[in-house]
Amino acid sequence: MRRRIPEWFVLLMPAFIVIAAVVLIPLIFSLYSSFTPYKLTRPSTLWTWIGERNYERILTDWKFWAAFGRTILFLTIALNLELIFGLGIALMVNKVTWGQRTLRTVLMFPMMFSPILVGFQFKFIFNDNVGLVNNVLQSLGSDAALPWLVDGKLAMFSILFAEIWMSTSVFAILILAGLFAMPRDPLEAAKVDGCTPWQSFRHITLPFLMPFIYIAMTIRSLDVARAYDIVQIMTGGGPARRTELLWTLMSRTGYVDAKMGLANAMGYVSILLSIAFTIYFFRKLSAARAELGMGA
């Protein structure tokens, strides 16, 4: 026994094994399968190497790009509106002096629901026959039964509505945390220095909140970029792919059409989107923190 395995290696082995089993091997397997015409119904196709043909197909497929673009649009609208609403809610809750704890808890109720149930809830609310919204509109004297979940634009609106309803509180809570952490002195100094309430907000409060906003943005961009459950329940990506997002397209390709190789290739392309957003927001976060002198 001249050569012995070094102790540090032995000690690290369990960690390596676990990570390999749960992360590395599936990752390599999915990457590999994206270069095969792997169909779930014909397992032997896993061993046919077709090179980058799946990727070629995706990149020239307008359906994929439509879903890709729609996801970006969805993400942009959802994040911006959630930021605006969340900021507004946080500022108001911060002003509340009585019952604030209760209010904060109530604020988080939407986050406590399973997204699937939120999907069902809004599917019912926006149903064109028995839904609440149309019911209200009709009792207010409107004749039309709006096809909330059928018309492409209205369906996108409905899904966005559900998404924003569920997740605005993420922004609200994180921004509220920022407001709590904010020192009072600079605000008082600004008051004495001649700021109106709006100027204090614009020049003092907002720069202080930016890091918190970017953290919320990063978390939510990853969240929204993999939006699936609400869409799947409310419209299933339809009708006729009008609300198709990346992940509904992928699940359709992988599990309905059983083309797992192709779906995995789509997954790798769309991950780039998430990575791009993450890098973007982290850059912004570091910049905002440096601005406050917090260090990068």
Place this chain on the structure above:
Amino acid sequence: MTEVTLSNVIKRYGEHQAVHGIDLEIRDGEFVVLVGPSGCGKSTTLRMIAGLEDISGGEVSIGGRVVNDLPPRERNISMVFQNYALYPHMCVRENLGFSLHIAKRPESEITSAVNEAAAILGLEELMDRKPAALSGGQRQRVAMGRAIVRHPDVFLFDEPLSNLDAKLRTQMRVEIKKLHQKVGNTIIYVTHDQVEAMTLADRIVLMRDGHIVQVGTPLELFNAPVNTFVATFIGSPPMNLLDGVVTENRTVRLIDGQELPIPSSPRESVQPGQKVKYGFRADNLSPVGHGVSDEGETADIALRIDLSEPLGTETLLFATLASTEIQCKMLNPRPVTSGETMTCRLALEKAHIFDAQTTQVIRSN
């Protein structure tokens, strides 16, 4: 002309009353220090003048204008905060110029005002740094610079030095005094540190429990305290106070039976049998030949020294007199051993008699 007048100013927080009807007139260009133990209402009073707290009752006027209902920005004041309160995302230059930018002054005016303030406070080297990259003393200077660029009517300082270390505090104290001499504005300064109050103030306002206890120049408060609170709060070490009873022959009998003569000024105002506190400062009791001169009325007391603290030019001696720990000062000191008994001489005209019940000083009618 910017005098600040407070008349019957009250601050209530719900049931609790923090400031009980304060009357105070501050003259133009005066440096007034509000001092007192924590919770005495001094900061609250300052914040009411600044407009950061609502005034529950009474009237505050600045330069003859009642400002009760004006927001801070319309009072033409500037304030230096205990925690500096710099804007963390702005560099020193932006911090200094912020108020002028908000007021939409022309760029050239802002530049010259900022440069002038920077020159006064020696900040030129630091102009592009963020507050996080400054030391405590530098931050405090920026905060002061931010206050002076606006040429306000009144400067308000809220414990500006309490976050600095002792050496820096002494240095900044001098700078604040110089600043006052240079700009000559009215300054209202809050501190809990009586040394700061003594060294900086034209007039000291000593507060306790939301009331003003005494207003006067530092020397007035030091030499003629109105009650035992002032006597022990102002001056370091605090005034020695001994419990005793006035006797028929106009002396005070301490609890160990020893008698001390009553100084001439309150001698006719005390009643035999009255319970009093006999007060004198450490400076006015010293071993014979080491400080207190023989001129005027004196009294000699034999003291057994418990402890001595040599400070160089003087030695602080700790002794026990009538079961009370007292301190006295020895000038031109010689080594003192603990347990040594020394005859000490008390300058009677500097001693004070306080009524034990009311704690008020007793003087000739």
